[in-house]
Amino acid sequence: MTPSSGSLMPIPQHDITGVLSTVNGSTKWGIFISFFNLVYGYLLVASQLRPDPRQDSWLLMRSPLPTYVLSVAYVVGVTWLGPRLMAYRKPMESLRPFMVVYNAFQVVFSFWLMYESGMGGWLTSYDIRCQPCDFSDSPEALRMLHATYWYYFSKFVDFLDTVFFVLGKKYEHISLLHVVHHSLMPVSMWFGVRYQPGGHSTLMGFLNSFVHTVMYLYYLLAALGPRVRPYLWWKKYLTTLQMLQFIAIMIHSVQLAFIECKVPTQITWWVCGNACMFLVLFASFYQQAYIREMTTPRHMDLIGGFNQSSNVSRVTRLEVPRGDILTGCRRKMCGEGQFCPRMRPTPVD
Template identity: 55%
Template sequence: MTGVLKLYDNFQSIFDKYGDVRTKGWFLMSSPLPTLMICLSYVYIVKVLGPRLMANRKPFELRRTLIMYNLFQVIFSTWLFYELSMSGWLTGRYSLRCEPVDYSQHPTTLRMVNVCWWYYFSKFTEFFDTFFFVLRKKTRHISTLHVIHHGVMPMSVWFGVRFTPGGHSTFFGLLNTFVHIIMYSYYLLAALGPQIQKYLWWKKYLTTLQIIQFIAIMVHAFQLLFIDCNYPRAFVWWIGMHAVMFFFLFKEFYNEQYNKPRKMKVESGTKEPCNGVSQTNGEVKKNSYSKQSDYYVNGDGISRPDLVQRTVSASANN
């Protein structure tokens, strides 16, 4: 125990020595432990405690709650994107090639530092995506990708706010908040009910947008390894490798959701139903459809609304 405390004191001294003095006293910024504990609690709640508590309970509908939550996230993400833009990225003040961290007390610089903290805080509000899954007993949608993405991000962003609030790394937040505006708009529409379903044909491209986002972040971060830029190399690797990890996780999800089902249909000789009729190996069967307004919300474009539930009726010969 004494060794653990000594190790913690050593890490804390590093945070105090090299951390940004402007954010040192801000809420949850003095030490990484509170953030780490919140992230671990999140994983325990959504993977163990929540499903256990909901095991013998009926799922909550939460339709109005989902509408209000997604509306809030759209507004919040829009504000974050605006602040990141006006603090540097879309004003010509920041360079895509190399942008060192400004540790001054300039008002515009402090505006960027402030929005960095709010971006960090937004990672906690996104936990509710998973909490709603649990309350609605959609536990099969709490995938490894989903939990890793949500559980890692607050801890990852904490280091940025504590050591490099501003500069090159905020490009990540700029792209991410832009994607979230589109993503939560999608889930807001999905939560409105099945009458909006015909307008949600673009869910596939939402995941594609996520993948493109991580590619752009990788290129933007790793370019600093080949040029002379006064930006910490440790954070270049930190941000770049996060983008690499999420790129492969989202790419795997994309393949499972959109490529494998299509391949399975081709191999089985099944064509998509048209006007209520499906063709399987030359045999025609009439289908009956039971539409369910069973929409759910996810945090980062990695899930989609449950679509039409199909049940095959007996053939006329039976």
């Protein structure tokens, strides 16, 4: 999948600078959020809770540092190194089959994670109001333990979302929301799995796996091409579903302050804080993409960010001053099936 030297093409220098400056704006925030979660985990979780001995020999579970390094490498790779390697190359045009396979895998994987965490407690014996973690070797506890570990592992698989954006040169999709979401999840999930691999805080993984099942089903359909596009009218409701997920997680965490429950507050407030931050970012996207849709074309979608599909209508972009990238188009036809570009900068969340 590495572009050959024959795929090089000249791009105006101001266009390259504009693209890279926009993408690079998410680099520092992605690194900062990952580091903040690492420090929080060390100071307020690892120093006060005992690690689960059942996973001492598992891959990546001895220390959070390898997970942190992988998260930082992801941020640098997709916001700095990748765009520079692709700067003078054409977008890869053979990604659709890989995206179809990838999204189909994510649908099955996410559904399996939801089912396993459900059968590990949330659809069987868990108490929605207060559920301490079970560290025993009972079949249900071990099932939830494995479900949480594979949910943590899935956060690395999700990195491929952004890799496809870089290879397709869809840099406008690498938003602050997208980078922050993907960079903080592995580190925060490491501490969750290592110290509370079950119980109250795992509702987040259960709900998120359901949302990801629906989300990747949408992207699978979108990657199949224009024939299914008329059936993708529900993307707005997908964003709403994601926000409802965060609201439910926040309520589920906050209600512990009003009852007596032997659940570590370090984990629940961490989950609640991240859910609150994501709710704000997703609400900002929702306002920009849908509430203002009377003046902004509906060309974006959300994957902790945006639409993966390469089958959207072609857009003619204007050459613009340094630091600006134009997105969007009017519904007026311009030339051979292309839409006229509209002078509207890409929002930065």
